[in-house]
Amino acid sequence: MAKTTIKEVADRAGVSPSSVSRSLRGVGGISTSTTKRIREAAEQLGYSASPAAHRLATGRTGTVAIVMPYLTRWFFVELFGAVEQVIREAGLDLLFYHVGNTEMRQRCFASGLLRKRVDGVLLVTLSLTEPEIAALRALDVPVCMIGAQVGGFSSIRIDDAESACAAVQHLINLGHERIGMISGDPNEPQHFTVALRRREGYHAALKAAGLRASRELEAHGAFSIEGGDEATVQLLGRRSLPTAIFAECDEMAFGALRALRRVGLRVPADVSLIGFDDHPMAQYFELTTISQDVWDQGRQIAQQLVGAVARPGVAPAVELRAPTRLVVRGTTAVLGTGQRPSSPQRAAGGHVAGVNRRSVLRSVGQSVNPGYTKRRERETHKNEANTQEER
């Protein structure tokens, strides 16, 4: 049952293996009556073609690889989920490669871990070296990227610099002038580009407003809660405190929030805080942030990859840009007054009547990049009527 061969199906249907092959793959050239017989025979025997043999014969593996530097961070999990769904729907298999350290990276690119193993590769927020790019090209399969861009490869990404700029601009608009920044570790080889570009945006915003940048206002940490906490503590040890902080990602913002509260600083009364990504927890913390639809980005680029794998012809590489959006919640306020930019109405909790009106902060959604809609239908058991947030 588990190891039925095509020959057995052929015998049972009274035809040759080639007919079975053609018929089952629907390549035509087989009469409907024969097809029917074959289908029945296959059905009865519980036949399914051996992937290995199929691969060997066709040269196609029916598999794509997704390569990412992190796994536990929200952004990556989200992306992975979206990609997996699209890939699976396309009938392909997904091979996961975690290149968390340089050794794995070596194995993945330099030596050919991927060679002859996949029909396509999806790279997530990896800034590649020249040799790595060469190795990927040598694979001779379509390569797609997310959060980065390399000539010849299709890609999708947000405008990190512009979005970071918008985040800082928001703080400036609220009257802040001493704006700190918590960035990823600059020595972190993996996430190089994103961190760098968001920092660019920070500086650009300062410059545009005529504000002076300063080493004093920047601190680094890992892209994590702990990292954000530590970086904030660093900032708090500097000569003069910032009145607002821009964290390069929401996880770091959570850490910052904790650090600030620990020392008794109120947010946003004493310090405004803005994050980046719109992590699901951001809503929980009422964190003002830059929102991006990670799921959708994953979906789009995965579809791109599926298309390229299906038709290895000269599909031109596309370079997509995903929108971002400033979502104002409760952690940013006008300098000095501690007043929130808009006065959000808190739902009256406690009442049983309030059950379905949940106290979600009505946020002010200013589009950094218009035409943005958040659509996700991925979870099977999704909570209905929960998207009343911002539009």
Next chain:
Amino acid sequence: MAKTTIKEVADRAGVSPSSVSRSLRGVGGISTSTTKRIREAAEQLGYSASPAAHRLATGRTGTVAIVMPYLTRWFFVELFGAVEQVIREAGLDLLFYHVGNTEMRQRCFASGLLRKRVDGVLLVTLSLTEPEIAALRALDVPVCMIGAQVGGFSSIRIDDAESACAAVQHLINLGHERIGMISGDPNEPQHFTVALRRREGYHAALKAAGLRASRELEAHGAFSIEGGDEATVQLLGRRSLPTAIFAECDEMAFGALRALRRVGLRVPADVSLIGFDDHPMAQYFELTTISQDVWDQGRQIAQQLVGAVARPGVAPAVELRAPTRLVVRGTTAVLGTGQRPSSPQRAAGGHVAGVNRRSVLRSVGQSVNPGYTKRRERETHKNEANTQEER
């Protein structure tokens, strides 16, 4: 370069393909001098064997599948990370199957999505139906499980009932008598067992203490923040409020925390709250919870699977039990007094001197299950000296 064949290597080394094959796989019977020549030739040509051909010839795929019902929840990501690491180190490939809905589940089990595709299967917290079990057996490859148990399959899991019991016992010890419970959706087909068993533990603890269980004290929600929030709102609408709440997982506890605070109830002064899992955020929220080392469970069962795949002989199925531990933090307190069970010292924040002493709550670690050590070395960029928590 990318598609060198074994024949070419053989020619270049002046030997037959069989010698190349044997030599490269180190099966012996090849002289050292010849081996050297072959190695050089292979090296120069950048040869790597075609997985497809190898699979077809040997019948082994060098691939294992991991099947899980969720992806975005912490527990599953953690597990996935651990498993991936072990599998990769063993030189195998990991195929990920997300069976979030019944359709995918069908495809995965009933029709043979896995057939001839993998050498082993790892099932995560899936409670299987009889036909599904039969289908898995028909695969004729080693199957391992985590969070569930089926005769003949190796497995690892915590004692959900006992651990839940310990959680509730903790609340009882603090003087609570009206103890609510937030459980997963009982109609949720995927997570059936875990939810059920934790609930058993809850009831067992109540019974042991002579407390009466009541429908009034239970509420359901999805295994998520939102679900916990909603369930808590339900509880708050009941006739009499519980003085303490046991949430079946930390995510739900977070939601509960939000809901409680929203209506002005103080935690733990007014209501004590305990979770389950020890999600990284639990520390952040000072959530008292039951801790389990998910990473280690993943590692252990993955190693088990690797062993079974390597030696398909009669490796006896093992049924491992992982320990859990009550971690008392700040969300549980003695009934009425609002006093925490032990008086944790908060680090003096604000001082720069406090930087490295971070204000981690010194928790009281009571072992539910002794001999438990938390060891993780997975992240490349791990924060040093951060494990000062409980022992």
Next chain:
DNA sequence: AAACGCCGTGCAAGCGGTTGCGTAACAATT
């Protein structure tokens, strides 16, 4: 009625490895 095209099917040669078996070549035993 012969010639021609088309359709449906089978034959057999791959695809790129692995492996049982056979056989030189040489060493060790008698």
Next chain:
DNA sequence: AATTGTTACGCAACCGCTTGCACGGCGTTT
């Protein structure tokens, strides 16, 4: 010197599926 044993390697038959090509049968053209 003949026999036996050991070692190093090649031959060829798979593994299970795909696919170019040949071929027989049948309906159209001239």
